[in-house]
Amino acid sequence: VNTLCQIAANLAGASQRDVPAKYAFSGRLLTMVLIAAGMLFAMDARAERISDISQTSIGEQAIRFFTFQDPTVRYALIGSILLGITCGLLGSFIVVRKMALVGDALSHAVLPGVALGFLWHTSKDPVAIFIGATIAGLAGAIAVGVIKQTTRLKEDTALGMVLATFFAVGICLVTMIQRLPTGNKSGLDKFLFGQAAAMGPDDIRLMAIVAGLTIVAVFLFYKEFLVTSFDEGFARATGFPTRLIHYSLMLLVAFAVVISLQAVGVVLVSAMLITPAAAAYLLTDRMNRMLLLAAFFGMAAGASGAFLSFLGPNLPTGPLMVLGATLVFGVAFLFGPRHGVVTRWWRQHSRSQRVQRENTLKSIYHVLESRNFQGEGVSLVELAERRRESIEEARQQAKSLCTHRLATLHDDGNMIFLTPEGWQLACAIVRNHRLWELYLTNAASIAADHVHEDAEKIEHVLGEDVVRELERRLDYATTDPHGKSIPGLSEIRKGASGRGKPDEVVGYGGQL
Amino acid sequence: MNSLVPAFNFHDVFVLPWTTGFSSTVWIVLMGFLVAVACGLVGNYLMLRRMALVGDAISHSVLPGLAIAFLLSNSRSSTAMFVGALAAGIVTTIIIETIHKKTRVKQDAAIGIAFTSLFAIGVVLISMYASKIDLDQECVLYGEIGFVSLEPSVQLAGATLGPMPVVRMGIVAILTVLLIVLFYKELLVSSFDPALAFSLGINATLVHYALMCWLSVVVVSAFESVGAILVVAMLILPGATASMLSQRLPVVLSLTVIHAALSSVLGVHLGTWLNCSLAGAMVVAGAGLFCVAWIFSPSQGLLQRFWHRQKQPEVQFSEAA
Numbered sequence: 001v002n003t004l005c006q007i008a009a010n011l012a013g014a015s016q017r018d019v020p021a022k023y024a025f026s027g028r029l030l031t032m033v034l035i036a037a038g039m040l041f042a043m044d045a046r047a048e049r050i051s052d053i054s055q056t057s058i059g060e061q062a063i064r065f066f067t068f069q070d071p072t073v074r075y076a077l078i079g080s081i082l083l084g085i086t087c088g089l090l091g092s093f094i095v096v097r098k099m100a101l102v103g104d105a106l107s108h109a110v111l112p113g114v115a116l117g118f119l120w121h122t123s124k125d126p127v128a129i130f131i132g133a134t135i136a137g138l139a140g141a142i143a144v145g146v147i148k149q150t151t152r153l154k155e156d157t158a159l160g161m162v163l164a165t166f167f168a169v170g171i172c173l174v175t176m177i178q179r180l181p182t183g184n185k186s187g188l189d190k191f192l193f194g195q196a197a198a199m200g201p202d203d204i205r206l207m208a209i210v211a212g213l214t215i216v217a218v219f220l221f222y223k224e225f226l227v228t229s230f231d232e233g234f235a236r237a238t239g240f241p242t243r244l245i246h247y248s249l250m251l252l253v254a255f256a257v258v259i260s261l262q263a264v265g266v267v268l269v270s271a272m273l274i275t276p277a278a279a280a281y282l283l284t285d286r287m288n289r290m291l292l293l294a295a296f297f298g299m300a301a302g303a304s305g306a307f308l309s310f311l312g313p314n315l316p317t318g319p320l321m322v323l324g325a326t327l328v329f330g331v332a333f334l335f336g337p338r339h340g341v342v343t344r345w346w347r348q349h350s351r352s353q354r355v356q357r358e359n360t361l362k363s364i365y366h367v368l369e370s371r372n373f374q375g376e377g378v379s380l381v382e383l384a385e386r387r388r389e390s391i392e393e394a395r396q397q398a399k400s401l402c403t404h405r406l407a408t409l410h411d412d413g414n415m416i417f418l419t420p421e422g423w424q425l426a427c428a429i430v431r432n433h434r435l436w437e438l439y440l441t442n443a444a445s446i447a448a449d450h451v452h453e454d455a456e457k458i459e460h461v462l463g464e465d466v467v468r469e470l471e472r473r474l475d476y477a478t479t480d481p482h483g484k485s486i487p488g489l490s491e492i493r494k495g496a497s498g499r500g501k502p503d504e505v506v507g508y509g510g511q512l
Numbered sequence: 513m514n515s516l517v518p519a520f521n522f523h524d525v526f527v528l529p530w531t532t533g534f535s536s537t538v539w540i541v542l543m544g545f546l547v548a549v550a551c552g553l554v555g556n557y558l559m560l561r562r563m564a565l566v567g568d569a570i571s572h573s574v575l576p577g578l579a580i581a582f583l584l585s586n587s588r589s590s591t592a593m594f595v596g597a598l599a600a601g602i603v604t605t606i607i608i609e610t611i612h613k614k615t616r617v618k619q620d621a622a623i624g625i626a627f628t629s630l631f632a633i634g635v636v637l638i639s640m641y642a643s644k645i646d647l648d649q650e651c652v653l654y655g656e657i658g659f660v661s662l663e664p665s666v667q668l669a670g671a672t673l674g675p676m677p678v679v680r681m682g683i684v685a686i687l688t689v690l691l692i693v694l695f696y697k698e699l700l701v702s703s704f705d706p707a708l709a710f711s712l713g714i715n716a717t718l719v720h721y722a723l724m725c726w727l728s729v730v731v732v733s734a735f736e737s738v739g740a741i742l743v744v745a746m747l748i749l750p751g752a753t754a755s756m757l758s759q760r761l762p763v764v765l766s767l768t769v770i771h772a773a774l775s776s777v778l779g780v781h782l783g784t785w786l787n788c789s790l791a792g793a794m795v796v797a798g799a800g801l802f803c804v805a806w807i808f809s810p811s812q813g814l815l816q817r818f819w820h821r822q823k824q825p826e827v828q829f830s831e832a833a
């Protein structure tokens with residue numbers, strides 16, 4: 001293991017050296033190699049072989065899981081957490097690079113490598129399998145690239161073809177190995193669907209190394225990965241070795257796929273790459289937060305999958321982990337604070353409710369204005385006529401105003417009286433509307449009969465600052481292009497001072 | 513290593529299957545051919561629409577549909593299986609569209625999420641109700657085409673037609689050809705130019721969902737013999753090979769059929785020689801044919817490109833400049 005990792009690190013170093021020394025790669029690389037080496041020495045976990053899981057009740061199994069007495073449980077849990085973190089981190093880059101299905105192709109492409117690695121010792125030697133699988137995965141990634149470059153086939157076709165072909169080769173090899181008379185064949189089929197309980201200390205060690213390597217690589221080369229992910233043209237123009245970065249990422253993804261095989265299985269590894277990262281993608285717009293969230297989600301999914309598969313006698317770990325990740329994605333999809341479907345629907349709904357209320361208030365203001373602010377309340381009939389609606393609809397509107405304490409209903413619910421808040425809001429909306437109309441006619445030279453539609457929309461979203469700015473630019477005008485007066489700040493603050501009874505604060509609530 | 517790859521013996525590999533093992537070989541070859549034809553023809557349209565990986569997704573997500581159909585109907589009847597597969601295919605398509613349209617997650621990630629989740633549900637169901645569902649996990653992955661001739665035969669009007677799966681696959685393949693012939697124009701136009709299709713009054717959404725439904729039917733009937741993942745190969749490889757050789761859709765479709773036949777026959781011989789999974793060997797043979805086409809294609813093969821470049825070095829020079 002040590003040598004393998006050193007070789008990988010040295011290889012990376014060697015290829016880096018060819019790059020013009022614009023970016024102090026070498027320093028960071030050295031750090032990385034040192035950290036990797038340090039980790040290797042630190043990792044000295046030795047423990048007895050896995051004990052077999054005996055079949056007991058769910059409760060006992062759960063207790064056994066949470067006491068962490070059993071080494072099997074510890075290995076399964078640690079392994080799942082490690083692979084969750086690794087896959088989450090790398091998956092984030094894969095998702096933002098729109099390469100989600102490259103992960104899928106890579107995970108299927110490793111199968112022949114797994115089989116060959118298995119063949120090497122005719123037993124389950126993690127290191128041999130690791131090397132074989134990584135080589136096969138990279139060969140798959142390169143094959144996709146070559147097919148895309150040299151033929152007219154589209155990327156999805158190339159991916160699907162490589163995925164299925166490599167997998168078919170792997171299937172042939174697996175079936176050939178299974179009929180070999182020699183060697184221990186058990187465990188190879190576990191690579192298809194994963195069994196976390198079959199992990200041993202060697203596997204865990206390998207996983208820890210890869211996880212550490214990934215964390216360090218992401219930490220040290222964060223800028224490189226970030227820039228090439230979001231703007232490859234810019235990255236190339238500024239001299240980043242984009243192809244090298246692409247293939248290093250592929251190498252890391254291949255590592256991640258390989259360590260996840262044991263627990264998740266060939267078929268579903270891509271889900272551990274894609275799903276937690278996609279969930280994180282829905283929750284944040286910052287890459288560093290996305291990385292953290294994705295790693296956390298991956299970890300949670302891994303741990304829950306390990307736990308659930310431990311409960312039943314014949315439950316595969318991989319699918320349960322994937323379902324855990326899907327659950328997280330589902331929650332993010334529905335309830336994510338910004339992009340969630342339900343939250344967005346709710347936001348839209350409440351916004352349209354607010355707009356509707358404001359329009360009703362405006363209509364009430366118009367009714368009051370049309371009779372020169374004589375009389376206290378507005379009847380439902382008047383409101384319905386003004387809004388060209390039925391009485392019932394007007395009643396609904398009025399009730400909605402009441403629940404928001406913008407108006408009160410009297411005379412068996414037939415008369416609407418605005419509360420001080422309602423009056424203020426109505427004045428503010430009308431003011432926004434008329435100021436905007438005036439601004440459009442003055443500043444944008446739009447005909448006075450064309451400005452209403454636009455103002456009708458913008459009146460609901462003009463902020464305080466914009467309104468102040470409009471007032472200033474319009475020189476505190478008091479009349480709109482249609483000759484109607486713009487309710488001033490004093491009206492908004494006090495109420496109906498413009499009605500000719502300036503000292504009396506009346507007209508908006510009805511002093512009953 | 514020697515025990516892994518058996519010695520090549522021409523008589524054993526090429527003659528014996530067609531003499532002593534004739535009755536089983538012919539059904540296996542026929543089954544492989546029918547699977548590859550049905551999948552390959554549908555796959556052509558998937559590739560044109562850049563939906564090759566949707567085929568991948570549906571071939572995986574058919575699994576929970578089958579598992580649930582087994583559980584609900586308690587039988588292995590074809591009707592239940594087809595209904596389950598159709599439902600699963602439509603659900604997959606809808607999930608992908610929903611994730612893709614309602615959020616900023618891109619289509620590829622949406623595909624990845626949808627099919628892995630559904631496949632995971634399928635695997636969990638199968639392992640939880642292993643006694644009730646007559647599907648095993650490995651069969652799901654790579655099928656077993658080798659036992660096809662052992663299935664009970666179908667009798668129709670006194671004549672023995674052949675093993676049940678072969679007859680079923682034959683019907684599906686013939687229907688596929690018929691559907692393509694009948695709706696050739698609709699498929700062609702909506703695949704190449706959705707806007708033109710719209711102006712011609714072709715309902716592109718309907719064509720899309722119909723294609724997805726038919727894909728599910730093809731996948732589920734191929735599923736048993738080649739398994740979920742090798743179906744993807746059957747979907748993509750024939751069409752990809754054909755499109756290396758021609759740009760005309762009718763020619764591509766005929767080449768697809770030829771590729772299907774060749775890969776099926778060669779696959780059986782390869783599988784016999786290596787004594788491995790026959791479905792896997794068929795895919796490997798198909799991939800080999802693709803590589804041949806890729807290298808030697810007269811219009812866009814690697815050799816031709818190389819030759820072209822040798823002949824006109826100035827082109828490359830100007831590109832570099």
